[in-house]
Amino acid sequence: MSIKRAPRNVIIVYADDLGFGDLGCYGTHQIETPNLDRLCADGLRFTDAYSTSAVCTPARYSILTGRYPFRNDRAHILPGDAQCIIEQGVDTLPAMFKRAGYHTGIVGKWHLGLSDGNAPIDWNQDINLTPIDLGFDESFIFPATADRVPCVYIEGRRVVNLEPEDPIEVTYDEECVFDDIPTYYKNPELLNMRSSHGHDMSIIGGIGRIGYMRGGKKALWRDEDLAETFLNRVIKFIDDTQKKEQPFFLYYALHQPHVPRVPSERFRGATELGPRGDVIVEMDWCVGELYKELQRLGILEDTMIVFSSDNGPVLDDGYLDGAYELNGTHKPTGPLRGGKYSKFDGGSRIPFIVSWPGLEHKGVTHALISQVDLFASFADMLGMELPDDAAIDSQDQYAALVGKDPVGRKELLVEDVTCGKMLRSGNWTYLSPSEGSPYMKQVRIETGLSHDPQLYNMDYDIGQRENVAWEYRSVVTDMEARIRKIMESRKTR
Known part of the structure; x- marks a missing residue:
């Protein structure tokens, strides 16, 4: 075909x-x-x-x-x-x-x-x-x-729409010196949406943002x-x-x-x-x-x-x-x-x-x-x-x-927010050992981070609930070695 x-x-x-x-x-x-x-x-x-x-x-x-x-x-x-x-x-x-x-x-x-x-x-x-x-x-x-x-x-x-007489200034410095702009804690009366964590610097459009911005009002x-x-x-x-x-x-x-x-x-x-x-x-x-x-x-x-x-x-x-x-x-x-x-x-x-x-x-x-x-x-x-x-x-x-x-592919590599690695190979998914908390409280999400290796058979465990790393140690060894080889390689194509 x-x-x-x-x-x-x-x-x-x-x-x-x-x-x-x-x-x-x-x-x-x-x-x-x-x-x-x-x-x-x-x-x-x-x-x-x-x-x-x-x-x-x-x-x-x-x-x-x-x-x-x-x-x-x-x-x-x-x-x-x-x-x-x-x-x-x-x-x-x-x-x-x-x-x-x-x-x-x-x-x-x-x-x-x-x-x-x-x-x-x-x-x-x-x-x-x-x-x-x-x-x-x-x-x-x-x-x-x-x-x-x-x-x-x-x-x-x-x-777009920037006026020369109203220039933009931007900083991500926590010691911001833009004293003339509305900010999350200084001007809570301007907020249309509250923050649960972060997003507590400049207020733009009634919303707290990450970072500080001054000027450019017609460009917003x-x-x-x-x-x-x-x-x-x-x-x-x-x-x-x-x-x-x-x-x-x-x-x-x-x-x-x-x-x-x-x-x-x-x-x-x-x-x-x-x-x-x-x-x-x-x-x-x-x-x-x-x-x-x-x-x-x-x-x-x-x-x-x-x-x-x-x-x-x-x-x-x-x-x-x-x-x-x-x-x-x-x-x-x-x-x-x-x-x-x-x-x-x-x-x-x-x-x-x-x-x-x-x-x-x-x-x-x-x-x-x-x-x-x-x-x-x-x-x-x-x-x-x-x-x-x-x-x-x-x-x-x-x-x-x-x-x-x-x-499709035989294998693929994925990274989490900490740059920890996951390898999917055929029906196996392997999560390499990682430092860090298994749970991110701020966002209420399981991270998958563990000091132990994790191996899941995706044919019957799509929810990744049964870690079978200890029963299939040779698979773990092979997949960990494969991650190292990919990371050391100049290319995988």
Whole structure:
């Protein structure tokens, strides 16, 4: 059986902190996600797809570079004023598409740092290293996450709507000297949302943020508008590219359901689960609007949509928004253990959907796949040869992506928030011994950290409840040795 024609266009839709059990097509009955359920029905739903990390920055680094996070010692959760962790000269997924003649764009969350680091970022001037220096022809982003300053959009190299007479200043220094700005403890009367931990520095839009920001009042985003602002830029990118009659690659990095969860007015109360459920419904609507635009332009048949999430879910990630109290019987991780930050599968086993009429097989696949594989897989699809130093951990799994190969990878590596390692190999999952607490009290999530080795048979223990490391010591020895070999290797592809 041969793989059918390649899609003309490719869109990666990347959610933020969405869990394995948060979508209807992955089993929830508490949140209605008809548009993503339609992608599932028309496409391929993966049960064994993984991010490379249980937190966002390392996962995003991997999907764009084809490298495991441990290859870059700066691939950790970044502040909003961080230097870019992808250096110019490192090959990237959009750069590869660009070499193949595609028009490339990013819209949404970035969180990989900006500038070359030779000087602090001057938000009032052109920023000298942004996504447009890393393979993207067009870029409309916010710098980090919605809970971190600066709370502004950046198009290309410039902050959008910035007035010269109201310059922006940003600092993450706890000894902030911005005495003239509203802050969490100084001005509690301005808060619309309270913090459960952290998020207690600048108040912007009635919400406490991480970091301090002064100035740029007309450049500030309105949280309720984030979803539609990004969606409108996505539609503009697609429409403009179609006028050029050029194939496109789009990385649509959603901000939902990351905190602070502030749905637009039309989605308030959309679920009984509070803001977290509401923003997932809002996210699903955005995907539906994207789908309708592709239909309107007559290019749906020629476009592959890959939908996934950067890592697993968390309910309380710093704001008192009722996520725990209103969650009811909903299980954001589905049958998985752990969640965001965790070494257990709930941290990095994520929803992963491929939708395209040219799929060899539709329905459900148990192929083992990592998001790091998108780079080499799309290179194969495009007939592009990769240099030896490019995408060194990415494996060509295009046959699995389109449903021809039901097996996928033999093994894959994942990191938790402490950079501890998990190896999935066939039906075995091995968690290497780690220092640290087995439970993160602030977010109420099991970390999977233990001084003991942990081994789970995923064929019958998807919830990782029965540690069989002592019964299968030879498997433990082999998998620990394999982790060391991967980490010492120059490449695994």
